[in-house]
Structure formats: structure tokens, C-alpha cells
Amino acid sequence: xxxxxSWLLLAPLAxxxxxxxxxxxxxxxxxxxxxxATAAAGFACYLAGLLALSEGGRITAxxxxxxxxxxxxxxAADGLSLLFAMLITGxxxxxFLYSSAYLAHDPRLRRLAVMLLAFxxxxxxxxxxxxxxxxxxxxxxxxxxxFFLVGFNHQDKGARQAALQALLVTGGGxxxxxxxxxxxxxxxxxxxxxxxxxxxxxxLAHPAAGxxxxxxxxxxxxxxxQVPFHFWLPNAMAAPTPVSAYLHSATMVKLGVYxxxxxxxxxxxxxxxxxxxTWGGLATTATGAFxxxxxxxxxxxxxxxxxxxxxxxxxxxxxxxxxxxIAAVTFLIVHAFYKAALFLVAGIVDHETGQRxxxxxxxxxxxxxxxxxxxxxxxxxxxxxxxxxxxVAKELVYEVKIxxxxxxxxxxxxxxxxxxxxxxxxxxxSLRLFFGPLRPTPKAPHDPGFAMxxxxxxxxxxxxxxxxxxxxLGARLVDPAATAILGxxxxxxxxxxxxxxxxxxxxxxxxxxxxxxFVCWGRLVPRLRGLxxxxxxxxxxxxxRGLAWTIATAERCTRAIQHGxxxxxxxxxxxxxxxxxxxxxxxRGGLALPAFDPTGLDARALAFIGLxxxxxxxxxxxTVFIAVISMGLVGFATAIIxxxxxxxxxxxxxxxxxxxxVVIFAAALVHLPIRRRSRRTGPERATDAVIAAATGLxxxxxxxxxxATPYDRRLADWFGAESFPAAHGxxxxxxxxxxxxxLDTLGEITVLALxxxxxxxxxRRGQEGKTP
Amino acid sequence: METLLAIAIGxxxxxxxxxxxxxxxxxxxxxxxxxGTSVNLAxxxxxxxxxxxxxxxxxxAAALEAAANPLPQALILTAIVIGFGLTAFALxxxxxxxxxxxxxxxxxxGEAEPVAATAPSTALPAPHRKAA
Numbered sequence: 001x002x003x004x005x006s007w008l009l010l011a012p013l014a015x016x017x018x019x020x021x022x023x024x025x026x027x028x029x030x031x032x033x034x035x036x037a038t039a040a041a042g043f044a045c046y047l048a049g050l051l052a053l054s055e056g057g058r059i060t061a062x063x064x065x066x067x068x069x070x071x072x073x074x075x076a077a078d079g080l081s082l083l084f085a086m087l088i089t090g091x092x093x094x095x096f097l098y099s100s101a102y103l104a105h106d107p108r109l110r111r112l113a114v115m116l117l118a119f120x121x122x123x124x125x126x127x128x129x130x131x132x133x134x135x136x137x138x139x140x141x142x143x144x145x146x147f148f149l150v151g152f153n154h155q156d157k158g159a160r161q162a163a164l165q166a167l168l169v170t171g172g173g174x175x176x177x178x179x180x181x182x183x184x185x186x187x188x189x190x191x192x193x194x195x196x197x198x199x200x201x202x203x204l205a206h207p208a209a210g211x212x213x214x215x216x217x218x219x220x221x222x223x224x225x226q227v228p229f230h231f232w233l234p235n236a237m238a239a240p241t242p243v244s245a246y247l248h249s250a251t252m253v254k255l256g257v258y259x260x261x262x263x264x265x266x267x268x269x270x271x272x273x274x275x276x277x278t279w280g281g282l283a284t285t286a287t288g289a290f291x292x293x294x295x296x297x298x299x300x301x302x303x304x305x306x307x308x309x310x311x312x313x314x315x316x317x318x319x320x321x322x323x324x325x326i327a328a329v330t331f332l333i334v335h336a337f338y339k340a341a342l343f344l345v346a347g348i349v350d351h352e353t354g355q356r357x358x359x360x361x362x363x364x365x366x367x368x369x370x371x372x373x374x375x376x377x378x379x380x381x382x383x384x385x386x387x388x389x390x391x392v393a394k395e396l397v398y399e400v401k402i403x404x405x406x407x408x409x410x411x412x413x414x415x416x417x418x419x420x421x422x423x424x425x426x427x428x429x430s431l432r433l434f435f436g437p438l439r440p441t442p443k444a445p446h447d448p449g450f451a452m453x454x455x456x457x458x459x460x461x462x463x464x465x466x467x468x469x470x471x472x473l474g475a476r477l478v479d480p481a482a483t484a485i486l487g488x489x490x491x492x493x494x495x496x497x498x499x500x501x502x503x504x505x506x507x508x509x510x511x512x513x514x515x516x517x518f519v520c521w522g523r524l525v526p527r528l529r530g531l532x533x534x535x536x537x538x539x540x541x542x543x544x545r546g547l548a549w550t551i552a553t554a555e556r557c558t559r560a561i562q563h564g565x566x567x568x569x570x571x572x573x574x575x576x577x578x579x580x581x582x583x584x585x586x587x588r589g590g591l592a593l594p595a596f597d598p599t600g601l602d603a604r605a606l607a608f609i610g611l612x613x614x615x616x617x618x619x620x621x622x623t624v625f626i627a628v629i630s631m632g633l634v635g636f637a638t639a640i641i642x643x644x645x646x647x648x649x650x651x652x653x654x655x656x657x658x659x660x661x662v663v664i665f666a667a668a669l670v671h672l673p674i675r676r677r678s679r680r681t682g683p684e685r686a687t688d689a690v691i692a693a694a695t696g697l698x699x700x701x702x703x704x705x706x707x708a709t710p711y712d713r714r715l716a717d718w719f720g721a722e723s724f725p726a727a728h729g730x731x732x733x734x735x736x737x738x739x740x741x742x743l744d745t746l747g748e749i750t751v752l753a754l755x756x757x758x759x760x761x762x763x764r765r766g767q768e769g770k771t772p
Numbered sequence: 773m774e775t776l777l778a779i780a781i782g783x784x785x786x787x788x789x790x791x792x793x794x795x796x797x798x799x800x801x802x803x804x805x806x807x808g809t810s811v812n813l814a815x816x817x818x819x820x821x822x823x824x825x826x827x828x829x830x831x832x833a834a835a836l837e838a839a840a841n842p843l844p845q846a847l848i849l850t851a852i853v854i855g856f857g858l859t860a861f862a863l864x865x866x867x868x869x870x871x872x873x874x875x876x877x878x879x880x881x882g883e884a885e886p887v888a889a890t891a892p893s894t895a896l897p898a899p900h901r902k903a904a
Contacts, residue, residue, distance in 0.1 A: 619786070
């Protein structure tokens, strides 16, 4: 079913790609504004797509099909994809606008704009891909752009380490995801996501269905910073604040959640899927909330609350009932609104005061009233107070937990504590920062300009509006997305007022507990920080140890393999060659030992004795001088062998070369220590002898194996037959060299000439060095 | 006959590898020359040996008959000459190395590729040097 033209999906991607290229040549501020315009245009496309979407319908577009690799390719967007795409482009437009002021007068703004555009392109591709391979490619590009954006301040060592950590964790998860996707698509017989979802029975019946599901979950958990992979997210706060707001709060970290939601129709009835997601998500919410209470750095606090938010989303997808999907989508929208707004506010505070430590900030509301307004509105939504949309979401989440069957008690207890912590932190981020006694800051604070205020104010007001008109939000955004998560129609009856019921009582109790926590916050944080064992035992420490071990092992391997000793390399080379040849001959039946046949022998065999004697003498020669003479013996024995086996031309060349070599060596040895004895120790000699003997044995056996096969005479006969008729020469060897293979001979002469040049140059250079 | 030559070639290879593994560059060079010789002989042997008659086309005949195989000979001729050029060049390198560094031991020539002693451990490892 196609509801809207496919260009609605292609245009935002094409625009982003084009803008990323164009922005690289624009002035920094213009580049950022171009990014904002691109994102806004993309938002308009997706909005048009959403409005045209019928219930359960989808938009498709062809892209990146590689049929030869079995990649069907293609884009498709249903309610869930469009919701994500609108969040990405909508918040993206505000982020670009914000960045243009946040990094104004910084030449690196252009680089930021280009990378953010590339990131946006990858995100949009990820959420609208209908092919697991296309999805994976875009997914990895988001990890890569995240690496560059976290390491934006690359002069800072901490930023570089954080960027590497984010890349290793999400990239490692990406590998797991790829394996999982390949397993799933091979089980389904298609790489198309809609095809995989349609082939549900086949995928679940596959023998590797369980591991495939676990691998997909692993990929999603690393991307979405679920326990125990949550530690990279706070460190990623080394990025500039607009990046943190965009990638590490509103969009990229939700990609894992998106994929879990995308695959939920496939796995939603699997007990393992439900259990891992529910408990993993729950553990993540608790971990995030607890760790958030240990921090005073604005951005790290926000990062940990984001971990909590992501955990909530995962947990909601894991809980099976239809209501959970609706709650998940609602919470997703709500979280994107308030968290992005709060991040942008944090950026403003940091930018205008030069201070990010909450314990040293206070009373900023007087000098920056508009910022304070945005912060308070967003914080009220975060705390889940009416009439904000956060309240709607929190009610839904509580409702789901109450209906959560046997788990209800645990879910509610943990959820209550986590929500109380969120209320307290929302209070800290609004009341404590902007009201109360004014604390001195490095810079005199004041409200920033329009570009920086537009984002947080708009998002905060949207939170208020969406909360006041929950019906519109439900019908237009939540319904289609929840339908996609469930794989069956969902009906989101969002309401602000649910009547006086247990959920409302729970909400009230949460706010009360949160208020209590808020009051104690100043005393609580130092105590929690004092619990140093948490830093020592956490997965972050395991990551550090693992990384250090990997590097140390790599170093040891490199030292073992690339030790820099020529002798060592040669020993390895010969030993491996000998063993490989011998093993092949022995185990692959290549051995061909001929019977000894004395009738074939004649006096020519005596020349072989000269060969052997010369070889033994040169190897055992006490000094180099004797070795050179023995080498001459081998050379002359070789020449004789050539002569008596019908190769006089070769023999004469060998004689000439051997004579020349001895002369040249004699000339060189005048300058060299020829009488020095070998310095090898006894054991070294023994191993060297073994390696040498093995190589020699391998050579002999190999030659015997060659001799046992019939000789292919075609080439030899052809040269013999053609030599006189074609080249008018009776000496076949000469004809081959100067006629049939004349070009080879030319090359040979060239090599010799080059060697002569090099030798002359080397000898001259030394003389010049001596004379000045 | 062929078997005997194969054994003799194996002996030359053994000697050449043993010399190759020496620390002394001159011995290594001798090993290199012997290795080249043994490979030339191996080419000859692989082309089969036997007739003492060189591969010359008899006057009056059009094709070669009952003579040694010409093909390996052409290959070996090329190999001998190239090997000679390479040996001469290597010998001059040894000579110059000895002139510059005062040694013909490969293990003592670590300075030919200087690596800063203070380089951090994560960089490329410094060449491993055995005590002279």
C-alpha cells in the first residue's frame, strides 16, 4: 500500500547530502543556517508524508539496491519511521540554528555543520531503511560521525578518549548487530525488513533464532547505552553541547530503541525478548537515576537522566501489552522534547556563565529570565507534572506497570524511586539553577540571542501544548508509531485527566518523594560521590582494563612478530617454508622416492661430489675467506655439471661469473674482516643446522616429486622445431634469448646496467665523503 | 642420476640456508650466492637431464633432435646474469655498511633504522637487539 510519492523519502536524504557538500564551501555561519534550512525542508517532507499516511500504510522508495549481493535495498516509512524522522529533522533544525550562535566566531562551526549534516543524513537513512544492510550501513555511519563529533575538541585528550570509547562500544555492538541481521535475513530469505517481519515463523523456527535475537539486542543495547554499556554516554558529553543535545539525547542513542521497536512485531511473544528488554531496561533506569544523583556537572547529570529515559523506552517495548507500545511512543516524544530543551539550556548556562558545575550555580533567573522560563517548562514536563505532556507519559507508564502482572510490584517499586529521582533532578535543573541566592560565575550571565533561545523555548512550549491537547498527539503521532511497534492497530486514547485512580495517587506520591529528595540534594550528592567502589567496579573500569589489555597484547604480538632481528625473520621464513613443504608432501601424498638404479650412473655423477664437498666446506668454514673459496668450488662444480649435461653456453657463463665473483670478493675482502670467526653459540648453530637441513630435505623431496611427474615437452619441442625455420638460428638457446624472448633479455640487460649504476654511485659517494 | 643430483642440490640448499642464518652479512651473502646456484641447478633438473649433446640443430635438419632441453638453459642463463648483478650490488652495500657502521653483523646494525629511545610504548616497538 503506497500512500505518498516516494520523493518525500528521497528528497530529505538528497538535500542533506547536497547541503553537506555545499556547506563545506560556505562561510561558517551560513553553513549552519543552510543546515537548519535543510533540516526544516526535510521536516516538511516527512510531515507531508505523515499527513498522507493511512492507517497501517507506508511510503516506499528505491535506494541502494545491489541485486548481485542479494541486497534488495529500498526505503520505507511507516508511522514509527516518520515519527523518528520528524524528531531528527525538527530538532535538527533547532540544533543547527542554536549551533550558529553557540559557535559563532569559531571557524570550526563549518566543520560542525558539515558533520551534523552527514550525521542527519545517516540517521534519516537508518530510520527509513527497509533493508537490513542499508540500515546497517547508515547505522555505522552514525557511529562514525558520532566519533568525530564527540572528538570535536580534538586537542583535548579526554575528548579523544571519549570519542574512541563511544566508537568502540557502539562499533563493537554494530558488529554484533551485523551478525544478528545476517542470521535473521538468511533465516527469512530476504534482507527486506518488511519481508523479515512477514516471514516471522521461518525466522523464529531457524536453529540460530535465539543467538540472532541476542545479537540484535546486543547491538541495540550498546547504541542506546543500556546497562552494562551505559558508561560511554556520559563520557560522550565531551562533545559540544548542541551535539550532545542532538546525538546523545534526542536522536542517535534512540536508534537502538528504534530498532528494538522495529523488530518487536517479530519477537514480541518470545519470553526471552520480553525478559531481557524489561529487566535490562529496568536496570538501566535505576542505574541512570542513581548515577545521575552522584553528579554535579550539568551535562553529565543530563546524560545519566538520558540513560534512565532510554532504559524506560526499552523496558516499555519489552512489556508486552498494547498499552506499553503507546506509552513507549508517547514517552519517546516527551523525552525528546524536554531533554533536548534541557540540554540546550545547559549549553546556554555553560556558554553565558562559563560554569557547568551545578553546585556553584544559582539564582540565574534574574539575569536570564527567558532561559529560566524554558528550563522550568521543560523541567516540569520531565518531573511529570500536569498539564505537561510528561505527565501524560508518566501516567501511561505507571498504568502499564500496574498491569504488568507478576512483575508489577518490582516494576512499580523501581519506577517509583526512579521517577522520584527524576523529579528531584528536574527541580535541581530549574529551581536550584535559576532561583535562590545568586552565586558568582566566571562571566556575567545574560539571556542569549534568538538563535540560541528559539530551540529550548519552542521545545518547552511544545511540551506544554502537547500535554494540553493530548488527543491530537495521540491520533496523529502515537497511533501510527505504536501500530508499527505492535504489528497490529493500536488506539492511543491519550488524556490529561484519567480521573481519581491509583495512578494519580502514585503520581502525587512520586512528586512528594521527589520534593523531599530535592531538598536533600545538596547533602546527598557528596555522600554518593564518596562511594568510590562504584567507580572501581563498574563496566567503565572493565572497559579500561580490557582496552589496556588489548593494547598490551597487541604490543606483545608486534614485538614477537616484528622484533627487528633479520636473523629471526630468516629463521622463521625458512622454518615455515620447510615445515609447510614437508607437511604437504607427507600428508598430501606427494612423496615419490625412486628406487636406486645404478645402471643410469656414469662418470658425470662425480661432479655432484664436488658440489656436496664445496657446500659442506663453505658452511663449516671457520673464516669468511675459506667460505669464499669453498663457494668458488661449488660454482665451478656447477659449471662442470652444466657442461656435461649439454649446456655449454650456460657453463661458460657460469665460469665467467664465478671467476668475476671471486675477483670482486677478493677486492672487497681487502676492506672487510675476513678472518673473523662465526659468532653463533652452540645451541644457535644446532637450531640453524636443523632448519637448514629441513629446508634442504624439503628441496630434495620436492625435486623428486617433480621428477616423478611426466615432463610436459610442448614448449621445449616447439622451440626446438621453430628455432631454425622461424629464426634462422641453429643454437636453440641463443635463439630463445635473442629472438623469441628478446624483450626479456633486454630487461635483463637493463637490470644489470641499473645494478652497475647503483654500485658506481655507492662507491663514489663514499669517496666524496672522505675527501672534503 | 637425477636422484643423485636432487640430493646434491638439497646439500647445497642446506649449506646456503645455514649460511643465511649467520649474523655475518658476508656469510649471508655467500649463502645467497649458493642459494642462487642451487635454484639454477634445480631448474636444470626440473627440465630433465641426460643427453650430453647441446641443443644445436644439425646442419641440414629443420628441428632439434635428441639433445639437451634448451628451455631451462635459457632460463638459467638469464638467472645467472641477474644474480650476478644483485650479488655485486649487495656486496657493495655490505662494504659501505661496514665503512659507515664498522661492523658486518646484521644484529649490530640497529642504528641503520634509528628509533628514538624515548618513544612512548604505544608507538612502534623499538627494534629488538641482542647483546653483541
